[in-house]
Amino acid sequence: MSIVGKTATMLRLILILAVSSLAFAAPHEELIEKRHPYIYKVITGPMNWYEARDRCEAMVGWQLAQPKSQFQMDEIMKLYVAGFYWLGITDLVNEGTFTYYSNEIPIDGIYTNWDVDSGEPNNENGIEDCTEIWKLNGLWNDVNCLLVRSHAFCEYHGGHNDPHMRTFDGHAYTFQGIGWYYLFKDCSDNTHFEVTTKFEPREDSTPDQIKTRTVAINVTVGNQYAILDGRDVTTGSTGGMVTDAKVITIQEEDKSIKLHFTSKDTTFTLNWTLRNHALDVSYSGSSYNRKLCGLMGNADGDPRNDFQKPDGSIVKDVLEFGESWKLTDKKSD
Numbered sequence: 001m002s003i004v005g006k007t008a009t010m011l012r013l014i015l016i017l018a019v020s021s022l023a024f025a026a027p028h029e030e031l032i033e034k035r036h037p038y039i040y041k042v043i044t045g046p047m048n049w050y051e052a053r054d055r056c057e058a059m060v061g062w063q064l065a066q067p068k069s070q071f072q073m074d075e076i077m078k079l080y081v082a083g084f085y086w087l088g089i090t091d092l093v094n095e096g097t098f099t100y101y102s103n104e105i106p107i108d109g110i111y112t113n114w115d116v117d118s119g120e121p122n123n124e125n126g127i128e129d130c131t132e133i134w135k136l137n138g139l140w141n142d143v144n145c146l147l148v149r150s151h152a153f154c155e156y157h158g159g160h161n162d163p164h165m166r167t168f169d170g171h172a173y174t175f176q177g178i179g180w181y182y183l184f185k186d187c188s189d190n191t192h193f194e195v196t197t198k199f200e201p202r203e204d205s206t207p208d209q210i211k212t213r214t215v216a217i218n219v220t221v222g223n224q225y226a227i228l229d230g231r232d233v234t235t236g237s238t239g240g241m242v243t244d245a246k247v248i249t250i251q252e253e254d255k256s257i258k259l260h261f262t263s264k265d266t267t268f269t270l271n272w273t274l275r276n277h278a279l280d281v282s283y284s285g286s287s288y289n290r291k292l293c294g295l296m297g298n299a300d301g302d303p304r305n306d307f308q309k310p311d312g313s314i315v316k317d318v319l320e321f322g323e324s325w326k327l328t329d330k331k332s333d
Helices: 003-033 049-057 070-077 318-324
Strands: 040-047 062-064 085-090 130-133 140-143 149-156 164-166 172-174 179-186 193-201 212-221 224-229 232-237 248-252 256-263 266-273 278-284
Touching (some): 040 049, 049 062, 049 085, 049 149, 062 085, 193 266, 224 248, 232 248
Parallel strands (some): 085 149
Antiparallel strands (some): 040 149, 062 149, 085 130, 130 140, 164 172, 193 212, 212 224, 224 232, 248 256, 266 278
16 A cells, blocks of 8 residues: 555544544533532423422422522523523522521622622512522522512522431432531631531331431531431530630421531531431531532532542542541441
8 A cells, every 4th residue: 555545544534533423522521511419490381489489499409499509590591592491599587688498598709690790689679588590691680579570580409308418518329327527617728617527327228229218317517516316415615615606506396407607708508407317517617618628529510520439539439439438437336
């Protein structure tokens, strides 16, 4: 074969390899994009905000959408068709302070998308307490909750019932760990707090299928600690007497225990419903964005990198991620 012939053959081979590479790479990238944990849907009206809330919640595991990052907002807007859409953000509890309606956590310092160029939110006529998407670019407007709008966005939250987990950034996953694990902790240079939790097999577990539940929670903030072992609650200080102001607050109710603590400008809240072992974790503030780690992820607004191990590496395997946060020096019994 001549040199020219060989060259032409090589060029054809390179072209075939390049086309084959693109054919395999494109679907792979598409799958990665579709693997996000957020599930949204549109419900159509007309309906006011309260009706929208009730219609979302009538579907098990669903609620009015409460975007907490630009990533989530972008996912919502993929479903947008021209019109007005209700969101689950209001200042019904405290005028002027908009919160996520499901937990009353203020949105400031987490994520907002107000149409500030139009002066929103402006509480026109003193009766605008609910939030809608009102423009093609997803900008928000405060509006009268009783106003009838066309649509609403619902989001699937699924709760935190064991063994299901959901990170601060919204990544839902299933992990069947047994023993003590870091739920979340301060991973900045000067660690100030950590929250650990103990998982045990549920009564309906079988040798072939282990299902776990939360049975205890340990919170340490500075030199103060709180241990929740079912309804047995113990608080104290690692140095004996508590000389600093009390930073861990616990409220015991009929069916649940609520614990919260504040570090810098951020308040963390754990609401543990004992009967069904549901553990809901949330925070309000911005000091620890990108500075948290553990089973609840890194709180950087992007759920795609939540499976971060203690060494900083990102993995895809749930078991590898979960077990990396196990307390190896603490007995499970």
